Amino acid sequence: MQATARKATVVVKVGGSVMSQLPSSFIDSIASMTEDYHVVIVHGGGPEINGMLDRLGIRSTFINGQRKTTDEVFEVAEQMLKGKVNGDLTHRFNHAGVKAVGVCGYDNSTLLAEFLDEGVLGRVGKVVKVNTDLLEDLLSSGYVPVVTPLAVTSGGVKVNVNADLGASAIAAGLGAERLLLVTDVPGILKDGDLIQETSVEGIRSLVEEGTIYGGMIPKVEAAVSTLGSGMKEVMIVGGKGNLYEEGNIVGTKIIQAEGVNRL
Numbered sequence: 330m331q332a333t334a335r336k337a338t339v340v341v342k343v344g345g346s347v348m349s350q351l352p353s354s355f356i357d358s359i360a361s362m363t364e365d366y367h368v369v370i371v372h373g374g375g376p377e378i379n380g381m382l383d384r385l386g387i388r389s390t391f392i393n394g395q396r397k398t399t400d401e402v403f404e405v406a407e408q409m410l411k412g413k414v415n416g417d418l419t420h421r422f423n424h425a426g427v428k429a430v431g432v433c434g435y436d437n438s439t440l441l442a443e444f445l446d447e448g449v450l451g452r453v454g455k456v457v458k459v460n461t462d463l464l465e466d467l468l469s470s471g472y473v474p475v476v477t478p479l480a481v482t483s484g485g486v487k488v489n490v491n492a493d494l495g496a497s498a499i500a501a502g503l504g505a506e507r508l509l510l511v512t513d514v515p516g517i518l519k520d521g522d523l524i525q526e527t528s529v530e531g532i533r534s535l536v537e538e539g540t541i542y543g544g545m546i547p548k549v550e551a552a553v554s555t556l557g558s559g560m561k562e563v564m565i566v567g568g569k570g571n572l573y574e575e576g577n578i579v580g581t582k583i584i585q586a587e588g589v590n591r592l
Contacts, residue, residue, distance in 0.1 A: 337506040338367040338468065339578075342496035345373035346544075347513050347568040348418065356425045358573040359473075363427060365576060367468040369503065370422075370429070370475045371496035374414040378406050394547070395445065398452040398489045406489050410477045419475045429473045435487050437463045440480035440495060442488050454480050454488030456495055459502030468503075493551040501558050508555055508563045509578065510548050515567030516581035517541060517549070526582040529553050549583070556585045 339362065343351070362368055378396075382389045382405055390397045398406065415431045422429035434440035439461075442454030467474045478495035480488050493510065500508040517524045519540050527535065532549050535541045541549055545565075552563035566572045566580030573579070 335469075336365065336367045338369065338500075338503050339507055339509060340369045340371060340496055340500040340503065340505045341509045341511060342371045342493060343373070343418070343511045343568065344492065345375040345377060345414070347511055348372060348374070348414070349376070350513070351421075351568055352570065353425070354571045355568055356421055356427075358571040359422065360425050360427045362573045362578075363473060366506075368473050369464060369468070369499060369505075370418070370473060371478060371492060371499060372410075372414055372418055372475065373478065373492040374406075374410045377409045377414055381405050381409050392450060395450055395453050395491065396489065397450050400452065403452045403487070403489060407479060407487070410479060415475055415477045422473060422475065427473050428471055429475050430467055431477070432463065432467070432474045433477045434479045434490065434495065435481040438481055439463050439476075440478070440490065440498070442480035442482055442490055444482065444488065452486065452488045454482060454490050456480055456490055456498040459498050461502050464499070464503060493547070494554075497551060497555040497558065497560070500555065500560055506561070507578075508552075508560055509566050509572070509580070510552060510563065511566055511568040511572075512545065512548055513568060514545075515570070515572075515579060516565050517545065524581050526584065528584055528586055529556060532583060552583045556583065561585070 387401055389402055411433050419429045419431040440456050441458040442456050445453045445455045464474050478490050478492040480490045515523055548565055555563050563583045564580045
């Protein structure tokens with residue numbers, strides 16, 4: 330495979346809750362983004378996992394936001410994430426002309442994890458190392474890796490990992506320029522207007538005043554955590570339309586430094 334010129338890297342995390350609603354314009358905007366950036370996609374798949382567990386009559390519970398993952402639950406998660414969700418999403422990108430390739434996090438031990446709390450959560454891991462060789466080889470050859478957030482422990486046990494945290498670890502490991510967290514709104518809104526840029530301190534204020542609430546809170550928490558690990562900026566972007574216009578990523582930029590919210 331012939332290597333392409335070095336570009337900055339962007340990691341895009343697409344949650345399962347928005348994936349089924351992604352319009353063609355979103356897929357096309359990612360295609361446009363690949364002309365200027367190396368792009369890595371990390372996806373979730375909670376709704377698909379829940380649906381299959383329900384059909385099979387397998388009970389699944391959450392503890393502190395993490396799915397308790399027995400061997401039985403893991404088999405279903407692996408089947409849905411790697412077998413269906415990843416394949417469907419990769420196909421959509423391929424159909425739009427994107428050279429996307431499905432990658433599972435445990436392929437080539439790309440995501441190395443340790444158990445988060447095996448006695449309580451079962452096969453749930455925390456990423457402790459990202460082996461970037463496979464991803465970098467694909468990126469340098471012009472491919473877009475579409476990553477399933479499953480990892481492997483040093484003992485060879487495959488585990489489930491939180492997709493937001495997995496994406497954050499991949500972004501840090503690759504030295505990505507930014508991490509994009511895709512939601513069902515175009516960014517953080519205040520009185521209906523998009524906040525173009527804010528800081529960690531600004532995020533805390535927006536949560537306290539109630540501008541940020543509900544499902545947006547975990548997203549901004551992941552953003553703040555990522556910034557704390559050394560990432561320069563994280564963006565909250567929308568999954569219902571074009572997120573890349575005239576060379577600019579549309580959404581709310583969150584930075585570490587203190588600053589005034591810009592509408």
